[in-house]
Amino acid sequence: MPHVSSMPANLITSPHCHADQLGLPMPDDVHAVSACLPLWQHNIGYEEGDASVHDRLQAAYPRFCFHPLVNQLADRFLNSGNRRGLPFVSRRSAQRAADFVQHATGEVAELVAFDGHQACGVVVGSDQFKTLKQYWQHAGENVSSRVAQQLLAGHSTACSDTAVRTVVRERVAAFQNVEPNHVFLYPSGMAAVASAWRTVQALRPGSTCQFGFPYVDTLKIQQRFPDASHTFLPVGGPSDLKLLEAQCEVQPPTAVICEAPTNPLLVTPDLRRLRELADQHDFLLIVDDTLTACGNLNTTALADIAVTSLTKYFSGYGNVLAGAMTINPNGRHAARLLELVRSAFEETLSDVDVEVLANNSRDMPERVATINSNAAALADFLRSHASVQSVYYPSADDANYTAIQAANGGYGGLISIVLRKPETTTPPFFDGLEVCKGPNLGTNFTLCCPYTILAHYDELDFVETCGVSRWLLRISVGVEPIGELRSRFERALNGIMLHT
Template sequence: MTGFALGESIPPDTAHAVSVSLPTWSANIGYEEGQDWVIGRMTIGYPRFFIHKSIQAFANDLVQKFGPPSSKAMLFPTRQIAARCVAFLTSRAPPALTANLAVIHLTLDTASPSAKTLALFSPAISAVLCSPDAFPFAKEYWQHAGDGISSRRAEFCHGLFRDGLLRLDDDGKQKKPCRGPRRYQKGQSIDDGKPTVVAREEAAQEEESRFLEERFGRNLDVSFVEAAKSAIRRRIAGALRGDHELGGVAPLPDMKTNSRGIVELREDDIYLFPCGMNAIFNAHRALLGVRGGMKSINFGFPYVDTLKILQKFGPGCLFYGHGSDEDLDALEARLRGGERFLALFCEFPGNPLLACPDLGQIRRLADEYDFALVVDETIGTFANINVLQFADVVVSSLTKIFSGDCNVMGGSAIFNPSGRYYAALKAFAQREFEDTYWAEDVIFMERNSRDFVSRIDRVNANAEAIAGVLRCHPLIKRIYYPQYVESRKNYEACKLPGGGYGGLLSVTFHDRTKAVAFYDAIETAKGPSLGTNFTLVSPYVLLAHYQELEWAASFGVEPDLIRVSVGLEETGHIVKVFESALEAAEKGATLA
């Protein structure tokens, strides 16, 4: 998968793609600096950083109808989430910017003959209306929490709104329900002009059929959504293997076994979220809810928004950015001195340095000093490693290798039934959990993930082959891959007997100009995200930490680091692609 134009979706011609082509080093810088020659050509972007055009269009229409002309809208799936956004805004924005905040709620017009079918999707929208000056704070919440609506939800609900099938809900004070265009209204008897049971039923069935055909297409069976969620949860547990496809909507039998090593694990211990960061956000929110307002610990250099969540929501966090044995000793000294914490959050392995903390030692400290352990297994994947044996909560971004197709977002959290906080977390979830994973996204995720396990072996093999080429090349300063990092022993302690070292690696070059030449020359897809079925290369630190490069460098994360997410290409071919890019870098060739 090569040859993408600047700003083109990755995959190409994909309306809900997760990545966007930034094919040169300078294009990445232009994106970060907001230069029009880049931003103006972007058809799409990573969904938590770039507001999808379908969402923008819906927001603009809501502002036009309900808000002052100069206002902006941020869209959320429920009123509770919108309220959290408002609370964040009022706590962080200057008071003058929050004086005129407004929230509107749109719900389905239950008088519509299609209402019964449409209600299966809970097509509600809550919009926070604010001034342009306050909007960056709303976007900050949206990015960190991952609570915004998906682009597929936006398209669906925008269609309902335009057709008059979403009504303003102001806690029982809404105006008379709008029944929408004539084609959605109930049928009339030809004989006397009065509705008849037959006419109503036939009209409703006809309109429901037409609506679903238009909105979903022939291949989306709406009755399949709950079964699809069940299949996804069971794959995450390791209880549904291979290319198994569900044959109907009947509940699956109870799980008898799983690959997680926790006998008591049940399907309802696994929660699905609209994206991986939302799983992390809600894990943190749940722990605050059951254990109170204590600081957390971020151990190891994390993906950017994980640290932001811990810093900005709640009383803050203690950050050990190296995640080294020395950091672990320093943490233990604090604990012995009487300091207490809510939870320790870590990635296994970390992004982008692929380092692995000592989960066994952390588990010992957690048991002795009473804090929770939350492990993000996105990069390692449960097909390669088992971290639930150590963690109270395991989170993951399903957007990545679990999906692979780069066209849908998703996230998950597992509550370990053997953990000391399990009962309290389950009680919190029963009170507070909102299932906001949009039906269409569920369907795509279930389909994409059917061959997840079989794809992992190929990705592992390709990544090891590429790592072998890079680590021996004289231009390469250092390679970061679980097989070669100093913390390999920690990875091996969690590695499954048939597991590999994953599909993500990073490299740095001795000479920055060679790094730029390599990136510009390599003939792969180039853009944000990871875990795609095709190899995807990114100057990760530029994209994730452009405004804080010196800070990142202080933890060993160099600004010119290049991250490689390895795909399913034929091994010999993808190795040659990297060898050719190295040859171009040696010659100083660049397409910039």
């Protein structure tokens, strides 16, 4: 029997982590952006399309799976016979999805308007639906579950310039140290990344360079979007810097894209040197600062464009998708970048989602401070445990991190670990760990997931050549009392002693 509760679950005190909680939403909210995958084998089954896993999902990360309300919307307005469709946030975003399908398959997609609404559907033949879903995942320009709910009910789905939207922009501007008119909101973090990529191509078409191992869809944009070309320097360390320097002497990229720190290895690239190279060779520097956790690092001053998933630490409660793109006002191309962004920009983060984002982010500074403290203490504990082989977490020994650390900034809330004898110890450790288990990060409740399995299941051998173990576990630390959190990890580690 599925786990049943008459009251919303408190995931801080009662995490979703047991086999009978498979598929439960995290948080306990119809609009949750994660679902519980409590056992190692559940994650394998999820990736392999096992119906016994997928049929239990009451939620999922919305770019990877379709929310039940989105499915209802597609069934009512878009799906017919062997034709299937997906709803996008605007006609322009739908046209980009259609262009992606035509570029990849040669087939022409159909655009279907939702009368009186900004959202627009894209319908393709069943053979092309997999490609349409790729764009949905990579670009993140998706109708949210709340917008789907409004459309199904015949209610307004406005994206208007409300006072609440201004508050959200002001809060983002505050941790980015810019004026609010340099901040642009999007329906997801990946939508902000995709917009940054389009802006770069509008300014200066050409090949980009991915510096350091990135989140999966950032690389896919550079690989799969029409007219995309790229070079990939997966480690992002000193040797890759030398390779980039050599490349710049021959043909500089139009832009370098990096994360600070990276996901999941938490490596901070030498942003100061990248900025020097950008100025010397006149390329743009795009920094995804999501894992700085809203202000632990001063990254925007070194970037031309900063992109942030507001779904994560800014929201912190796991029930809304959003993103932001920030233009550094002091960048050498700032005026032209602002002109290009404003000419193409449309508000696509719905008013109903902005309201939730504003409410969630009110306690962001205090919440992030607690997460910083907890993560540092948990990382110290994990480093000291005999069953843990590797701990990936920024520290005071990381010169690239500390050089750009904000005053009173911490080290963020993400930790990745690899256990000793991981092929035998990782599954039982994961199964026994008493924290919420599923994708997403930055929530007020601790989350753990087998990151490489979920993000790179079809390319495990390749990512291991980039230094990312298939057995890596990613931990997003929450605000639980640190003593309780440490005890949960200690119990799970002690439970695998027979396997080491």
